[in-house]
Amino acid sequence: MKTFALACIALLTLMSCGSNEPKPIKINTDACDFCKMTIANGKFGAELITQKGRYYKFDDLACMVQFAKSNTVVPYQSFFVSDYTKDNTLIPAETAFYIKSNQLNSPMRGNMAAFASAAQQGEYTKKLGAQTLIWSEVYNTYK
16 A cells, blocks of 8 residues: 555656646746846746756746757747736747837847737737737747
8 A cells, every 4th residue: 555655646746747837937036047137027027848847937038039049959848928918927928929119128128028819919019019920930039
């Protein structure tokens, strides 16, 4: 019985390592894994998860993309970005809708924002005179 219990615990531990869910960013506590600044604005944060389950947090979408491109040895599993309309709420980067505008003033001057819906993207595109983007364009903005 004791062996069975230990096996169940080991199995649960292994299953919990493979999560594809983002971990909440601790505003004014967590530091950006690229530029090392404290993450202070929940509208622009981002996070990536490696295939081995390691989490990296960023203060700007620009930092996350540059980090991913500078470290091509580690395979990434998931990218998450903050929904601009919901402070410190991470959404999948691949399905988000993006805008770019100098009026956004993001922490590292990436000046991009992500939205969960096309309607929100459209609203802010008009409001800020912004350019609309999709994930592949955002990712390819940085070398």
